[in-house]
Amino acid sequence: EKVEITKKQQALVKVIVDAYDRHQIPQDVAKKLLQDQYSAEENFLLLTEMATSQVQVLVEFTKNIPGFLSLDREDQIALLKGSAVEAMFLRSAQVLNKKMPSGHTEVLEERIRKSGISEEFITPMFNFYKSIGELHMVHEEQALLTTITILTPDRPYVKDQLAVERLQETILDVLRKMCLLHHPQDPQYFARLLGRLTELRTLSHYHAEMLTSWRVNDHKFTPLLCEIWDVQ
Numbered sequence: 001e002k003v004e005i006t007k008k009q010q011a012l013v014k015v016i017v018d019a020y021d022r023h024q025i026p027q028d029v030a031k032k033l034l035q036d037q038y039s040a041e042e043n044f045l046l047l048t049e050m051a052t053s054q055v056q057v058l059v060e061f062t063k064n065i066p067g068f069l070s071l072d073r074e075d076q077i078a079l080l081k082g083s084a085v086e087a088m089f090l091r092s093a094q095v096l097n098k099k100m101p102s103g104h105t106e107v108l109e110e111r112i113r114k115s116g117i118s119e120e121f122i123t124p125m126f127n128f129y130k131s132i133g134e135l136h137m138v139h140e141e142q143a144l145l146t147t148i149t150i151l152t153p154d155r156p157y158v159k160d161q162l163a164v165e166r167l168q169e170t171i172l173d174v175l176r177k178m179c180l181l182h183h184p185q186d187p188q189y190f191a192r193l194l195g196r197l198t199e200l201r202t203l204s205h206y207h208a209e210m211l212t213s214w215r216v217n218d219h220k221f222t223p224l225l226c227e228i229w230d231v232q
């Protein structure tokens with residue numbers, strides 16, 4: 001049937017994609033990727049700086065999601081805490097698959113592989129990156145999928161799940177139509193995209209274990225990461 005994205009939906013997508021594009025890791029942080037040394041310590045410190053910068057970027061992005069700021073204040077925090085890792089896995093997947101300028105991609109991959117993360121987490125992590133790359137998401141789909149991840153109603157401690165569900169459904173509806181428009185040859189594309197969200201949840205459980213193993217080896221995180229990940 002003819003897929004039609006309404007004017008209202010087009011405006012919604014524009015607000016979200018503009019916000020998504022406005023927030024990039026500051027150049028000086030991304031530049032460090034290429035400069036600093038390669039010890040596991042150095043890599044961990046760099047990744048910690050990038051994760052911290054990404055959380056700040058994520059908070060700013062989330063404030064631009066239409067309707068987010070009208071949610072209960074404590075629910076806003078619960079959604080951010082519950083989705084931060086998943087949103088950053090999506091973001092790092094998009095960055096690693098986008099072939100960043102001047103070889104940042106290989107360097108970032110190398111630093112992640114050599115930052116004290118055990119092999120049992122590296123494998124599923126890079127399988128995820130590969131599975132995201134194979135989807136060849138268009139830019140709008142990336143921004144909308146990140147928004148849908150943030151607006152997941154059943155995060156821990158969310159009180160008004162219905163309000164979050166209503167916001168998420170609005171985004172799901174426009175993402176469904178965009179998938180039909182951008183991938184007409186693959187009617188299952190939307191379902192495959194949502195399947196990645198299930199894989200993200202698994203990764204987020206692995207991530208909690210990664211944090212524990214880093215802490216056991218006395219790795220320090222920044223105050224912002226401690227707050228958002230409830231560590232230390």
Ligand SMILES: CC(C)c1onc(-c2c(Cl)cccc2Cl)c1COc1ccc2c(ccn2Cc2cccc(C(=O)O)c2)c1
Nearest residue numbers: 024025030044047048050051054085088089091092095112
């Ligand atoms: C605390 C730190 C050691 C950590 O713990 N878990 C993860 C960790 C790991 Cl090792 C993998 C995936 C998710 C997390 Cl939280 C991390 C590192 O988190 C990162 C690292 C890099 C990330 C991100 C997110 C994106 N990028 C890449 C990037 C590079 C350049 C530009 C941009 C941009 O947005 O313009 C983004 C997070």
